[in-house]
Amino acid sequence: MTHAMTALWSSPERRSERCPACADERPFEQPPCLDGHEPGECPEWACLDCGHAITLGTVESTRPARQLVTAAA
Incomplete structure (x- = not known):
């Protein structure tokens, strides 16, 4: 999904x-x-x-990335 952010901030808790x-x-x-x-940091609107x-x-x-281990040829 592509979505251009068109936010017009009036306060940290409100936006367009x-x-x-x-x-x-x-x-x-x-x-x-x-x-x-x-306030202003919650992703829910x-x-x-x-x-x-x-x-x-x-x-x-919340979990560290796992490193992929491969065998050398």
Whole structure:
């Protein structure tokens, strides 16, 4: 999925983003975070017009990457 970030920041907890349900640019807000993220750092956002939820940001790994070991020829 390719999506151009069109965010217009008015505060860390509000932004303008394209809503898939509304099919247009809409204001989004971060609902109260139950995962303990600081304000503005939670990846969950909700459209203020229809309530459609989206997740923005990067995925953080909780496990270290495994190294591939191959035999020498």
